[in-house]
Amino acid sequence: MEQMEAGLPEFPRGTEDWSTAARVAALCAEFRPDVEEEQVADEAGSCYNCRYRRWSVDSITCCKRQRPG
Amino acid sequence: MRILVSIDDTDDLESRGTGELASLIAADLETNGWGKSSFVTRHQLLVHPDIPYTSHNSAMCFSAEIYADALDEVIAHASSFLARESAAGSDPGLCVAAIDGLAAPDEIIAFGRRAKESVMTKEEAYAAARRLGVHLSEHGGTGQGVIGALAGAGLRLGGNDGRLKGSIPLGPPGGVVSVADLSRREDVDAVRAFDGRPLDGNEMVRVGEKVKTVMLEGKAVLLVTAAAAADGPAWQTCPRQQLKRY
Numbered sequence: 001m002e003q004m005e006a007g008l009p010e011f012p013r014g015t016e017d018w019s020t021a022a023r024v025a026a027l028c029a030e031f032r033p034d035v036e037e038e039q040v041a042d043e044a045g046s047c048y049n050c051r052y053r054r055w056s057v058d059s060i061t062c063c064k065r066q067r068p069g
Numbered sequence: 070m071r072i073l074v075s076i077d078d079t080d081d082l083e084s085r086g087t088g089e090l091a092s093l094i095a096a097d098l099e100t101n102g103w104g105k106s107s108f109v110t111r112h113q114l115l116v117h118p119d120i121p122y123t124s125h126n127s128a129m130c131f132s133a134e135i136y137a138d139a140l141d142e143v144i145a146h147a148s149s150f151l152a153r154e155s156a157a158g159s160d161p162g163l164c165v166a167a168i169d170g171l172a173a174p175d176e177i178i179a180f181g182r183r184a185k186e187s188v189m190t191k192e193e194a195y196a197a198a199r200r201l202g203v204h205l206s207e208h209g210g211t212g213q214g215v216i217g218a219l220a221g222a223g224l225r226l227g228g229n230d231g232r233l234k235g236s237i238p239l240g241p242p243g244g245v246v247s248v249a250d251l252s253r254r255e256d257v258d259a260v261r262a263f264d265g266r267p268l269d270g271n272e273m274v275r276v277g278e279k280v281k282t283v284m285l286e287g288k289a290v291l292l293v294t295a296a297a298a299a300d301g302p303a304w305q306t307c308p309r310q311q312l313k314r315y
Contacts (some may be wrong), residue, residue: 038088040310057118
């Protein structure tokens with residue numbers, strides 16, 4: 001969580017840390033919900049439900065934070 | 070004739086989702102009088118560093134019952150639709166499979182399963198499509214989406230993969246409904262416990278948020294899990310995160 005809050009792109013808590021993903025999303029100005037069929041978290045506001053997350057084998061990456069500027 | 074229409078790699082981070090495009094093609098099929106479309110399913114494919122994908126690598130598929138002489142029109146329409154509506158920079162692929170005359174249904178199902186476990190190539194997808202006699206085409210970019218499109222059709226045909234697009238409107242969370250009433254709905258073919266057990270019609274289920282069905286044995290199945298609360302109904306609808314693996 002701290003890494004994503006600090007602006008680094010990778011979520012360090014894996015693919016099923018639901019509470020942390022919701023906490024990070026609540027603090028994120030870039031959060032935007034993905035389409036319904038791609039949402040997996042019960043919390044509407046969750047990094048796991050964000051349009052700008054990209055799933056990897058072990059976690060998700062924030063594509064917004066990857067962008068320069 | 071029964072067909073499967075499957076698409077993949079049509080979107081980018083800002084565009085409409087592939088699921089919405091699948092729904093639009095399904096609706097167009099009916100509007101044009103070519104037949105009747107069924108629900109759209111979402112199929113998760115392998116997430117791997119060697120596979121290019123936007124954010125989740127999933128394919129979308131629907132089945133339809135069409136007039137036999139409409140097949141070419143359906144393919145032409147879906148092809149031009151994808152070329153026109155897919156996001157710039159995406160790599161859309163389209164598979165249209167006529168199920169009734171499919172030479173080797175097991176092979177397309179096996180292709181779908183392999184695409185969940187290993188990195189596949191376009192060449193493998195096209196070779197399989199030729200052997201099977203199914204339509205497979207690319208409509209922009211690298212055309213990499215043909216792999217997911219063929220895999221999506223295989224997984225849908227297998228009948229034991231994926232979540233249905235959309236949620237089941239059961240009213241506000243906290244309501245209670247019987248298994249019998251759930252089973253009578255047009256959008257629910259069966260109700261089962263998460264471990265697969267069928268339930269008696271008189272058992273009661275507490276409704277949660279965003280209730281979704283998954284595809285099992287070719288049916289839209291509503292999965293329920295033991296209720297968290299000691300009082301009240303014995304069952305509750307599965308939370309979304311519990312359905313993540315479908």
